[in-house]
Amino acid sequence: MEYHYKKDINHSIFRAYDVRGVYPTTIDEDTAYTFGLGFGTHIQRIGKKKCVVGHDNRLSSPALYEAIIKGITETGVDVVCLGQCTTPMYYYACIKLEIPSGAMITASHNPKDDNGIKFAFDESGNCKGKEIQDFLQELIEADFLSGNGNVSEYNIEPSYLDLFKSNLSFGSRRLKVVLDPANGATSTICRKIYEQFPMDLIIINEESDGSFPNHHPDPCIEANLEQLKAKVMEEKADVGISFDGDGDRLGVITNDGKFIPTDIYMIIIIRDIINKVSNKKFLYDVKCSKSLSDEIERLGGEGICYRTGNSYTKAKVRSDNLPFGGELSGHVYFNDRWPGFDSGLYAGLRLLEIMSHTDKNVNQLLDGINHYFATEELKFSSTDDKKIEVVSRVVDYVKSKGYSYLDIDGVRVNFTDGWALVRYSNTGPNITARFEANTLERLQSLQDEFISVINQFNQ
Numbered sequence: 001m002e003y004h005y006k007k008d009i010n011h012s013i014f015r016a017y018d019v020r021g022v023y024p025t026t027i028d029e030d031t032a033y034t035f036g037l038g039f040g041t042h043i044q045r046i047g048k049k050k051c052v053v054g055h056d057n058r059l060s061s062p063a064l065y066e067a068i069i070k071g072i073t074e075t076g077v078d079v080v081c082l083g084q085c086t087t088p089m090y091y092y093a094c095i096k097l098e099i100p101s102g103a104m105i106t107a108s109h110n111p112k113d114d115n116g117i118k119f120a121f122d123e124s125g126n127c128k129g130k131e132i133q134d135f136l137q138e139l140i141e142a143d144f145l146s147g148n149g150n151v152s153e154y155n156i157e158p159s160y161l162d163l164f165k166s167n168l169s170f171g172s173r174r175l176k177v178v179l180d181p182a183n184g185a186t187s188t189i190c191r192k193i194y195e196q197f198p199m200d201l202i203i204i205n206e207e208s209d210g211s212f213p214n215h216h217p218d219p220c221i222e223a224n225l226e227q228l229k230a231k232v233m234e235e236k237a238d239v240g241i242s243f244d245g246d247g248d249r250l251g252v253i254t255n256d257g258k259f260i261p262t263d264i265y266m267i268i269i270i271r272d273i274i275n276k277v278s279n280k281k282f283l284y285d286v287k288c289s290k291s292l293s294d295e296i297e298r299l300g301g302e303g304i305c306y307r308t309g310n311s312y313t314k315a316k317v318r319s320d321n322l323p324f325g326g327e328l329s330g331h332v333y334f335n336d337r338w339p340g341f342d343s344g345l346y347a348g349l350r351l352l353e354i355m356s357h358t359d360k361n362v363n364q365l366l367d368g369i370n371h372y373f374a375t376e377e378l379k380f381s382s383t384d385d386k387k388i389e390v391v392s393r394v395v396d397y398v399k400s401k402g403y404s405y406l407d408i409d410g411v412r413v414n415f416t417d418g419w420a421l422v423r424y425s426n427t428g429p430n431i432t433a434r435f436e437a438n439t440l441e442r443l444q445s446l447q448d449e450f451i452s453v454i455n456q457f458n459q
Helices: 029-045 061-073 087-097 130-141 157-167 190-194 222-235 262-273 290-298 310-319 344-356 384-401 440-457
Strands: 019-022 050-055 078-084 102-105 114-120 151-153 175-180 199-203 239-243 250-254 281-285 302-306 324-326 332-334 378-381 404-406 411-415 418-424 430-437
Touching (some): 029 061, 050 061, 061 114, 087 157, 087 344, 175 344, 250 262, 262 281, 384 418, 384 430
């Protein structure tokens, strides 16, 4: 296929954590080819000669994959091709091959018609923020190098299976486990990985199908896990675990069909590892419940509240050498005996490992935590320009009221009996909000106050 430099590349797809758009309207083969020209040029100018490229199982991913490889090699950079894989497999390939530069064709948990690119120039990890906007300018300037890079193929699967096998040590309890890969990229690998460990395994939605025919591939939205809940209850399973479209996030269902948000899952993990690690600092994002920060403090650890975004949170865990961190959206980073990248499959196995050494179920592993009343993440439609202005005006409102606040990512307003978070989405034209309080009445009061302020400015 012949590709062309895309002079009118869509600027809106260059977001805070990655490139993401709708195929083929805002992102297409020429977009990927142009991206490849810029990527190959950029990494050569910082002294890199090779990169790794993979793709998920979305229907448009193979075409974008071929186009980006063509663009990169035309600049003279050699490409190691992984073919279809999960995003964590791509991360591990970069580690295993000692090639930090790379690109993964995926739109993660987005709808089936979306696609995108997660990418890294060097050892600092996934590009984010200003790096991405600066790279867009390089694409516009089109000062590309020319060359003839080589293409090779690499199968990361055997090494990836070994990484899991050597990393985990299960106890004597044999669990009954239901997995839901949501027809995404993990559907081709989850059975091979989980069957390495002693458990009775049941898998639903195991056929690889990038149209996601059974439900949306976001395991952190409870409505997407109804099939998993039903199967757990039907099979009288000990736990259910679901993964997103590219495999870097997880969702958890208890034996009684209850959804466990990621911040609550993190409590189980921190309880298990805090006495096994020397650094007792743990990262969580601004969306996470006070239940988590309360528990870290109770255990004698220190919580670090940080901005939302996979590229940011993972980099912070690495730069501060934290043993563990995560965010409400389902990304968690084990950095104790795992190489720091987010893998939903591994996160699920760490929970199962803990359970295999005890007779407790998930609910019992959470005994004694503080409970609060909280909303889900609420979304308010806006525009990419308007959303920034609205959040800025909410910050002004908070300052005018003399409230205590944290402004690392939007504004999180802290009260003695609850908190309110208002921020703009970095992946779409939305303003998002979340609220938590000691009582339902206070929760409603916080919602009423801040939703009114959002609506006032978002007209």
